[in-house]
Amino acid sequence: MPEISSRGLNMPPSPIRKLVPFADAAKKKGRTIYHLNIGQPDIETPQIALNAVKNNKLDYIAYSHSAGIESYRKKLAEYYHRYNIDVDHNEILVTTGGSEAIIFAFLSCLDPGMEVIVPEPFYANYNGFAVMAGIKIRPITSVIETGFALPPVENFEKLITGKTGAILINNPNNPTGYMYSRKELEKLRDIIKKHDLYLFADEVYKEFCYDGEEFVSTMHLKGIEQNVVVMDSISKRYSACGVRIGALITKNKDVINTALKFAQARLSPPTYGQICGEAAVETPQDYFDGVMTEYVERRNLVVDSLNKLPGVICPRPKGAFYVAAKLPIDDSDQFCKWLLEEFEYQNQTVMLAPMGGFYSTPGLGKNEVRIGYVLNVEALKKAMKCLEEALKTYPGKTN
């Protein structure tokens, strides 16, 4: 029997999926599980987007342009203009989800063996994309005590070597919800400029900014226009994760032309998803207003509930729909497993994501969890009550 490749063996399993068998077992026992472990919002996709697919008149589903349907790219350019992001449709490549935008950026800009500096904790699938592209992630630790603010510039400088090709940020951040300020982004810009690195920016949560905080895109930063590559997705924006439509955006013509060659090899992004995405650009503002109101209420409920619990620390982030919380426990892997295997409160329990998998430095995040506020307020209240009860009885509690 032939062997599996070493990159196949090195592919990290998803930090969430290893809990799935325990969740399945709990479900079999008839237990209600509040799924706060995922990034799949329960919000409805805008009607205008759903209807565009339902009402499509295609007789056969042809390949689109490899860079995406031109009319969609033109609509997307209009959409970015609303954010004062100055791009035209030739600077946009429609991808199969944000995932493919990340892979194309890695493949186009970095050679195997090169390194990307990423503030940790970070979206765990970056590890998988790094393995696929044969590159290395060098983590730079941000800490819960500062709410996961940008680590000091000196820490970046220490990691930069001849192998460094890029810095990758996710803003607003999954798993922490942290949103970088203009000042922080300008510090990053200075490092990028000084060392002439790529700045990869995963900005898929830019619609999810709270408390009147202004979202600053890396494409707003002056002087590094040729260095910035933005990865976007419509998954979160329109609650349309399954359509698999994202985008790679850059002013750098060499990068977009190179990414296009990778895009041509895989022929085209999904046609139905593009129809959905193109219509979604016209989603009325009241849709987003409703979503924002809902998420702020959810966030406040979760953060307030958590901070009331003894020994729990939970910053109140300004973006995305996650919070990171430090719990008075020995090991969040064990705790999250225990929640599914052993615990129940009125035949209910809660599924959380242990934070260890979001750190690259071994041992970090051991007493932290990520909580996605992707359920309605009533469900979240019950989930928080479960967590409160669980922390009273968990055998590995530390306070």
Add this chain to the structure above:
Amino acid sequence: MPEISSRGLNMPPSPIRKLVPFADAAKKKGRTIYHLNIGQPDIETPQIALNAVKNNKLDYIAYSHSAGIESYRKKLAEYYHRYNIDVDHNEILVTTGGSEAIIFAFLSCLDPGMEVIVPEPFYANYNGFAVMAGIKIRPITSVIETGFALPPVENFEKLITGKTGAILINNPNNPTGYMYSRKELEKLRDIIKKHDLYLFADEVYKEFCYDGEEFVSTMHLKGIEQNVVVMDSISKRYSACGVRIGALITKNKDVINTALKFAQARLSPPTYGQICGEAAVETPQDYFDGVMTEYVERRNLVVDSLNKLPGVICPRPKGAFYVAAKLPIDDSDQFCKWLLEEFEYQNQTVMLAPMGGFYSTPGLGKNEVRIGYVLNVEALKKAMKCLEEALKTYPGKTN
């Protein structure tokens, strides 16, 4: 400005796309172009598949299982059973087009630097996927004089070294239309078994077999069940290229579990496409009967027309919807460009794919073209007339 990666620079441009600017210029002159250069059929997608998408009742488009929607995989297993391919749904991973199945197979089974032996001419995008995965394609030449039959076993043996990880075949073949016989496949099986290699089989054209010829899948071969990885797609089968749904199928649990890790990183294949694909499994037989009748008529028209022309050789292939033809010309790149730039017959011309790009060995295919019979009979007749006239006046003709 930071540099482009060397793999980005090495990414081969599509052999077809370099002609696109000339086609655009011809269109601007008001010229009718018969596009025989592409693999995008003009056949309608089955109504049952189109309607499933139109009538979907989803309120929000969630991620599916990373391996694909379970009910779809179960349907797919039923579909393969009709071909006496013995798989269950856990041996099927739904991918984003056949393209992703190829990439996942390369990444899961081969380390960077390893080699895959591929009979040439072959589907040109294999080159791109090889660059993405950092592997090398070692071509083994098949020739038009034998109708592109499997090259002698000795030729394979000569190429096999410690670096060889797999043999990749495309059956029925793009660009030649050639379909391997059971005897040829058994020869391949013996090589695979002897050297314990992977056998990657791109079987996306298996619905397109003519003249009563039996399609033999690599999954029918006894004794190499753990070596075979099939890449499939619904693009051609249901004329649904744009839905981007394919599949990786293997009895090898290590391979499917490894591919699943890559699949989890990109979250899920497109939901709408899976809805389309699941419904398409129930496409009535008369749809395929109609398609087969149509394609046989088209193939015969093209092959007969070509063989009537002085100095042209065109085998009559038994599969897919392409023919490869040897023309009495100096250089097919030049000829195909000339057809668009200089030639016209009653204000019409024809766009063909030069075969050079489908060979890996430099210099081969120089007087060959690929013709996709993806237009209706009336259009094909006009296109063949154009080609006849063109061969009379082309300055680089050799007879």
